[in-house]
Each structure stands twice: as structure tokens, then as C-alpha cells.
Amino acid sequence: MTIGVKTSDTRSRLSLEFGNIPAFIASTGAKAILKDTYLNIKQDLVRNPVYTFTQRASGLDKQSVDKNRFILQLTNETVRKNDADEGINILYRSGILKITSDENIGAIYIYDSQGRLVHSAHSVNFTEYTHRVSLRGGIFLIQVRTISGKLKVEKINGLSITLSALTRFSSYPTDMDNFINK
Numbered sequence: 001m002t003i004g005v006k007t008s009d010t011r012s013r014l015s016l017e018f019g020n021i022p023a024f025i026a027s028t029g030a031k032a033i034l035k036d037t038y039l040n041i042k043q044d045l046v047r048n049p050v051y052t053f054t055q056r057a058s059g060l061d062k063q064s065v066d067k068n069r070f071i072l073q074l075t076n077e078t079v080r081k082n083d084a085d086e087g088i089n090i091l092y093r094s095g096i097l098k099i100t101s102d103e104n105i106g107a108i109y110i111y112d113s114q115g116r117l118v119h120s121a122h123s124v125n126f127t128e129y130t131h132r133v134s135l136r137g138g139i140f141l142i143q144v145r146t147i148s149g150k151l152k153v154e155k156i157n158g159l160s161i162t163l164s165a166l167t168r169f170s171s172y173p174t175d176m177d178n179f180i181n182k
Helices: 021-028 083-087 163-169 176-181
Strands: 002-007 013-017 031-036 041-044 050-054 064-075 088-093 096-101 105-112 117-122 128-132 139-146 151-157
Touching: 002 013, 021 031, 021 105, 021 139, 031 050, 088 139, 088 151, 096 105, 096 139, 117 128
Parallel strands: none
Antiparallel strands: 002 064, 013 050, 031 041, 031 064, 088 096, 096 128, 105 117, 105 139, 139 151
């Protein structure tokens, strides 16, 4: 799909920023690539969701319009597990989030299934992070980025069925003939 840009600023560095890429990938399995057709550059939005560029002058008016400069390519390739995330472990149990890494953690982001930011921690600068956070009632994505740029995204299922709801049904007869005849 094409992304158009319209601006009169042809001198400053401009940025296109794509938010919630980890949530998009987790829900679709697609890989997102931004292609700059003017400079012939392809950028993997998983590795870097911000693309910086200078708008080229075009058109006779003061508004430079590039209707077809950028193309957002969504591929059906499954994003394969990156060896770089092997040193990052994410554990969520009983309301406690624990993240360990073989190098210092730079930032942590938690998104709900609608892409809203639920929790974030910046400049952690330790190899271990522990935080009490409620992740109940939905699916959440935890994104961990180390200071060297390693990235791991993991899905946490906060949906649960209580044991009392299951035990209510265990008192029903398993033999339907006996149940109907009674």
C-alpha cells in the first residue's frame, strides 16, 4: 500500500514512525517493510519502526507532494525467531513480571490486544527486571529491547477460567441414559 507525503518543508529531516509493530506482527504473522522508492531503500519495521528522510521538492506550488514515494509491504512470511532474542527470558506468574537478559535491558513495553500501552520502563540498565503488574482478562504483548538493540516480543495470555466454574459441571451425571430416566 502506498503512503503519500505532503509538506512544504524540503530542508528538515522528517520521520515516519510506525507504532505497535510487535502487536501487529503477533496478531497477523505478517512482516512489515517500508520501501522508499525515491532512494530505493527497504527498512524492516520490526528492527526499526522509525524512518527518517528529507522531502524532495516536487510540484509548482509550495506544497511538495509525493503520493507514491513510500510503499508499506506486508509479506506473508512468518517472522522467524531471531537468534538475538535467545538471551532474553520473560516470565509472568501470579501478577509478577520477571525479565532476565544476558545483557543490560534498555526498555520494556507491554501492550494490550488493542495496541494500547499498558506499562513501560525505560533505561532499566540491569540484566534483571521484576515488576508487579496485572495482566488479567486479555492477551498482552511484552516487548523487551536491550541496550545493544536485541529485541524480543512475547505474548502473555491473561485469560483464565476459575476452578469453581469448572467444578459446577462435574456434578452432572456422565451417563445420559441414567440422567434422562431419572
